[in-house]
Amino acid sequence: MPPQFIRLKYNLFALCAAFIAMGLQAQNVNFPSRTTETGFLAALLVNEVAFPGERGYISKADSFEAMNQILLVLDARIFFIPPQYTRYQVAQTTSDRLINIITAGGYHGQVEGFYKDDTGNLRIAARAEERLQYLLRIANDGQPGTFANLIQHSVALADAYIQNLRKPENQFEGLRQIREVPVTGRAYSWMTDRHYFHPGGNFVKIPNNMDGALSGNRFFSLRKLY
């Protein structure tokens, strides 16, 4: 059987399964379409934080805060490029549009698995979509609990930002020094909290005693150049 056919078959299967799952869900959470800015951003927020049972999970409040600070990294890349830096240096794009900030660099780019296809349509890696569907199934089963609360938070956060540019409090805004290194304030990158992940360049790891680790993620500020 040609590989293309197998791939098509599995895509159709996944699509059918998704429709069936959507029909059966009790709808504790109404998740917007991933082709909209709100849905794409909310999917990213869900994908990046730990849920109960996952490595890195601390608490619901910690995962809420992780979503908040991830959104603010994207916001900082749009509105707060520090003096002597270019947006390209910080975000691998010259665009100040949120969607372009997220999808910069493609599939293996700034946000792994969140990209535009060749025709410019928003796409999410199969693994991220599978994870989201799995979490939605749990969230929509029975009474709303932690899973539903976390997904609801992602949607509300994304919607408030896209519609009204409403932002949560930035816990890294006032950072001026990390150990001996002067920094710009704000976080400009986040990554899974493993020692082998580091964005490199002038990004400075925000340590534990400055709350730089949230829900399995590590946040990074920028070295001050002026």
Added chain:
Amino acid sequence: MKYLQVILIFALLTAGQSLCGAKAKAPFDDQYAFELLRYLYRWHMDDAVLSVDPREIEKVEIHYRTIDKALDEGDHSEFLEIIIPVADMLVMLKRADYRIPKLDIQIDNEYFKVVSAHHYRDLKWNPEKYQRLSYDSKRIFDYLYKTRNDKHFPPESTRQRLKEESIRALRAEGYIENFDDPVQQGYIAPISIVSNDLWFYWINGHKLIHFTSDLEHLDSEFWTFAPLGVDIIDLNEEVVVAPAERGNPGAFTKDYAGRILFNCIVHGQKVSDKADTK
């Protein structure tokens, strides 16, 4: 006489708890501390991170302190922060102890597990805030050297599930091009009581597959989280000298990919199977 019996029973119970690594004694009996060091030695340490020549120090120290975190209601998990000065390393440990009502799962780790381990060239910390354990340096490095090839692997039931979930995850991601090879081969990395990570190297597809969760992988519910806690690393596409090189912060360094491969191939267990990927 009855009083003596009660004391004897209590003493036996206490000894039993210690041998089983139960919470009253863990984490830092020597057995756990040595296993933690061995895990870090295997997965995180290298010549470049050692701050001193091991022959020039008398003691290897482990400093630890409890970290209080605001947890969900009913969550009794514990967190420890570890400093290992000889490697300028800061390690976060968690002993998960909470319930997920939605999934009817109780997570109750027997041992503390490594959540993260970071080497800092400029690690600064206040020893007064930590408890200290001190070991003879020669004893530690002799132990690490002697046990460097010791291996523990998951049981057959876990290996079977690892295979099934790997195939599912690879298929979901569209990695199907090597599934028709008549023989499928791979390596499972050794496991440790201080980590919930499972690493597998799939030779045919040149992929590293990694499963993890707050649950121990011997727990059958570990696989409940397989769709959530899986990473696939494409060795042909995602390995670089430095992540900044391609503007891909999620890329793996050649150094770390090499370390995973070393643990899979040199220390690991080879598995092969006729193509059975339907």
